[in-house]
Amino acid sequence: MTEILFFIEVVVAGLLAGTMYSLVALGFVLIYKASSTFNFAQGAMVFFAVLSFVGFMELGLPFVLAFFVTILLMGVVGFFTERLVLQPLMNESEDTVLMATIGLGFVLEGLAQAAWGVEVRRLDLGIGDFPIPWIIESTGLFISALDLTAGLVAATMIIGLALLFKYTKMGLGLRAVADDPGAASSIGIPLPSIMLMVWTAAGVVALVAGMMWGARAGVQFALVDLALKALPVLIIGGFSSIPGAIVGGLIIGASEKVLEVYVGPFFGGGIEVWAPFVLAIFFLLWRPEGLFGEKIIRRV
Amino acid sequence: MTSKPVFMSFSKGDIINLIVMMGIGLAVIPLVVQSDYWYSSILIPWLCLSLAAVGQQIVMGYAGQLALGAAGFMAAGAFALFNLELRLPYIPFPVNLMLSGLVAAAFGVLFGLPSLRVRGIYLMVATLASQFFIIWMIDKFGWFKNYDTSGIITAQDIVIFGKPFTSPLEMYLVVLVVVTVLTILAINMTRGSPGRNWMAVRDMDIAAESMGISLLRTKLQAFAISAFFCGVAGALFAFTYLKSMEPVAFDIKLSFRILFMVILGGLGTISGAFIGAAFILLFPVVLNTLGNEVFHGMVDATIISSIELVVFGVLIIVFMIYEPLGMAKLWENLTQKFRVSSAPKTKAQLGRKQET
Structure with missing residues (x-):
């Protein structure tokens, strides 16, 4: 019996840790859906956002204010990215844009470190990384409060984003752009402002992901490498699917x-350093478009 | 189509280039450069990393496969050479060096397999698996490190036919010869039928396949040869530059650096690999010296390393937008200008004059 309990515990811990990967992957998917851009800088954005957040807190800003200032900052980052990187590369091949976003990632990492320094910061969200007593008492499972919070936050964000896409004018515009940017802009949907919104949304997701990771492992450069694990998540879930990012994250987290x-x-x-990547390779052989991705048929 | 490797005839200009470069490398530099610092901190790592960049260039610049795991293959080569030297000391060093390249090539084929199904970022993720897996494997199994408890191994001395090569100058000469031979081989391959096939696959794989080029063969060949170059480069890097090493020396950061060398140097040119490696290696040195000399250490070292990241990143974006063919293309444009102004009598131009 204890073995089964232990197994459940491992799976649940994995699933909840997986939601953290999902959060990083989510930012990726947002940008990919809107502009077919593989944003390799998403990991760097996580680092940039949470380091700025902690930095603002250290400057004496209260929690909520620091949060919103950081979101504003991510909007500015999105604005400049759109203007200076994506617009000039509009009709270039996917690989070229991907390499440019690798460059963007390094710019963000460098800027964050130059502005806030390199030392590891502690981020205290007031949620401990320890098992919750009442869950132990009622079921005997050891589940970390932080993991559970991350899971809840991820769920909230996904529902929020889904509602945003489904019921707002912005969301409708976004879906139109995702479907066919040319047609969308020809009927008067403002492409730049849609992109700005998407990058800001990705920035918010990055900040939340960074706060969750930072609370667990400290705010440090290693976050960028951790974020690389979002890549297998995307491969399993599919690059263009929000549910895919979630399910992919859960699969990676649990199986890892x-x-x-x-x-x-x-x-x-x-x-666990390489297992997600090897898992992703097997997934690629079986289903290259991912669980929820659209099948891409390439023609000559 | 049979892809028989054609030994390309080199033009007069190529041969002059080679003679001049060899003259500089083998005669001028050893005579002029006296300080060990230049050999052991600039020239040796530059040549080693250039060779790795040539490997990355083959798979990425020529075959168009976005791979990100050069450092993993370098680690495979480095630790293969360590073990070969340790366990089979009677095999001559040059043979062992080539064997360690072959070990890396085997990994290259294994992790190149996903390239048959996927490309772009999907392939990048697949190759990241090789990076993490190889480093983990060397780290976890003591056998690869001869059960050294510290986890750090010391490279054996290089002995070729009874003569030890241990001083920085001697090691530089060994590296120079190996890199030169392999670079000529690489140029030869890229100009011959393997290179044509790689480029055909890069430019449009379906069209290449319909012309009878086997994708399986061409892609795996590119991965194998690329990994071979990285493996030899890693072995040289470990034995002449690092000297004592642990697997972490070949982490993902090194892979990114090699990727940057190729992107900034210029995709699809061998010279780009060398230019890119020189830039990536020298720029931090220049920046540090600047920090020390001009600002007298007033600027924090972490700020300088951050600036380095920003500059690399900005340069990549700028090159992607304005000159995707990198510094090699800039250099070519520059020399082209001089050539046109001084000697406009190329064959094509003469022919055009006759027509009119």
Whole structure:
């Protein structure tokens, strides 16, 4: 019985940790949906956003104010990205834009470090990374409060975004742009402002993801590398699907933990470093467009 | 189509270039440069990383496969050479060096397999798997490091036919010869039928396939050769520059640096790999010296390394927008201007004159 409990615990912890990957992947999907751009800088945006947030707090801004100032800052970042990087590269190939966003990532990392320094910051959200007593009492499962919060936050954000896309004029415009940018702009949908909104939304998602990660592991440069794990999430879920990002994150999170706990000991542990990527490769062989992605048919 | 490797005839200009470069590399530099610092901190790492960049160039610039795992293959080469030297010391060093390249090539084929199904960022993720997996493997299994408890291994001395090559100058010469031979080989391949096939696949894979080029063969060949170059580069890097190493020396950051060398240097040119490597390697040195000399250490070292990141990033964006073919193309444009102004009698121009 305890073994089954332990297994459930591992899976639940994995699922909840997976929502953190989902949060990073979500920002990726937002931008990909709107502009077919693989934004490799999403990881850097996570780092940039949360480091700025902590920086503003250190300057003495209260929590809520720092949060909104950071969102404003991410909007500015989005504005300049759109103007200076994406517009000039509008009709270039996907690979070219991807490489440019790698460059963008380094710019953001460099700027964040230059502005706020390199030391590891602690971020206290008032939510501990310890098991919740009443869950232990009622079910015997050890589930971290932070994990649970991350899961709830992710769920809220996804519902919020889904509503935004479905019921607002902005969202309708966004879906039109995602479908066919040329046709959308010819009927008068303002492409730049849609892009600005999308990048700001991706910035908000990055900030929230960064706050969750930062509360667990400290606000530090390693966040950028952690964010790389969002890539296999995207491959499993599909680049253009918000539910895909969530399900992909859950699959990666759970399988990573299960593999680490049950297979890892045979190899001396630490396989979670590469297991998601290898899992993604097998997924690619089986279903290259991802679970929820659209099948892309390329013609000559 | 049989892809028989054609040994390209080199033009007169190529041969003059080679002789001049070899003259500078083998005679002028050893005579002029006396300080060990230049050999062990600038020239040796530059040549090693250039060779790795040539490998990255082959798979990315020529075959058009967005791979991001050069450092993993370098680690495979470095630790393969360490083990070969350790366990098979009677095999001569040059043979072991090539063998370690082949070990890396085997990994290249294995992790190149996904390229048959996917491209772009999908492939990038697949190659990231190789990066993380190889480093993890070396890290976790003590055998690769001869069960050294510290996890840091010390590279053996390079001994070629009984003669030890241990001083910075001697090691520089070893690296120079290996890099030159392999670079000529790379130029040869890119100009010959393998290179034609790579470029055909890069420009449009379906069209290439319909012309009878086997995608399977061409892509895996590109991955294998690329990994071979990275492997040899990694082995040289470890044995002549790092000397004592742990797997972490070949982490994802090094892969990114090599990617930048190729992007900034210029995709699809061998010279771009060398120019890019020189820039990525020298720019931080210049920036640091500037920080020390001009601002007398008033600027924090972390600020300088941050500026470095920003500059690299900005340059990549700027090059992607204005000159996707990188610094090699800028250089070519510059020399072209001089050539046209001084000697406008190229064959094409003469022919055009006769027509009119």
